[in-house]
Amino acid sequence: MGEALRLEALGIGALVGVDLTLAPGEVLCLSGASGSGKSRLLRAIADLEPHEGEAWLGDTARSSLPAHRWRARVMLVPAESHWWAERVEEHLAVAPSEADLAALGFADEVLGWEVARLSSGEKQRLALLRAVAVLDERPDEAAALLLDEPTANLDEAMTRAVEAWLRERLGERGWPTLWVAHDPGQIARVAKRHWHIEGHRLVERETRPWQ
Numbered sequence: 508m509g510e511a512l513r514l515e516a517l518g519i520g521a522l523v524g525v526d527l528t529l530a531p532g533e534v535l536c537l538s539g540a541s542g543s544g545k546s547r548l549l550r551a552i553a554d555l556e557p558h559e560g561e562a563w564l565g566d567t568a569r570s571s572l573p574a575h576r577w578r579a580r581v582m583l584v585p586a587e588s589h590w591w592a593e594r595v596e597e598h599l600a601v602a603p604s605e606a607d608l609a610a611l612g613f614a615d616e617v618l619g620w621e622v623a624r625l626s627s628g629e630k631q632r633l634a635l636l637r638a639v640a641v642l643d644e645r646p647d648e649a650a651a652l653l654l655d656e657p658t659a660n661l662d663e664a665m666t667r668a669v670e671a672w673l674r675e676r677l678g679e680r681g682w683p684t685l686w687v688a689h690d691p692g693q694i695a696r697v698a699k700r701h702w703h704i705e706g707h708r709l710v711e712r713e714t715r716p717w718q
């Protein structure tokens with residue numbers, strides 16, 4: 508189950524020569540100063556900006572697929588999600604299960620809410636639910652997740668709930684996940700490996716074992 512996500516000599520902006528392999532189901536945390544290129548690296552992996560190098564999901568090279576098909580499997584959840592519909596249910600083409608909604612603190616009624624009323628944290632949680640629901644639609648296809656500070660707008664209790672929910676999903680589905688995070692506590696909780704952007708290079712940092 509699951510396929511590895513491999514980055515080969517990936518380069519965007521000042522950040523070049525990124526070689527990294529994430530095993531199926533592995534969470535790897537990425538940190539770096541503001542403006543060091545974390546979001547751009549995720550955008551390059553999702554093929555949303557011109558870049559150097561190649562990315563692979565299992566045996567499938569990014570360049571061998573039309574961009575929209577790659578992005579449907581290598582799913583970016585940006586720090587600020589984009590909303591195009593008036594109501595939550597129109598935006599979530601694939602409705603998350605009741606259990607998943609509940610795990611992230613929502614009752615079913617949320618599907619009928621207007622997007623305009625959503626708080627930043629509600630938007631962030633719904634964007635995660637949406638990404639997972641879309642990938643779950645095709646359980647037989649390999650997939651990967653790119654999460655850009657997925658708990659940045661959440662309080663401590665909800666942060667822990669999101670971490671637990673994501674860890675369970677990623678473990679079950681075998682999706683390799685690149686997770687941008689700043690909090691050393693979170694990094695230690697969710698990832699076995701931690702890379703930091705330092706002087707336009709990726710440097711591995713120690714992290715405590717997965718607990």
Ligand SMILES: Nc1ncnc2c1ncn2[C@@H]1O[C@H](COP(=O)(O)OP(=O)(O)OP(=O)(O)O)[C@@H](O)[C@H]1O
Nearest residue numbers: 520539540541542543544545546547548549556586
């Ligand atoms: N399309 C672009 N063309 C040129 N430079 C860009 C482009 N998009 C972003 N940048 C610049 O690249 C640098 C890295 O931006 P990025 O958004 O990846 O930073 P970040 O590490 O995610 O920062 P933060 O933690 O503040 O979100 C920034 O200096 C930004 O201004």
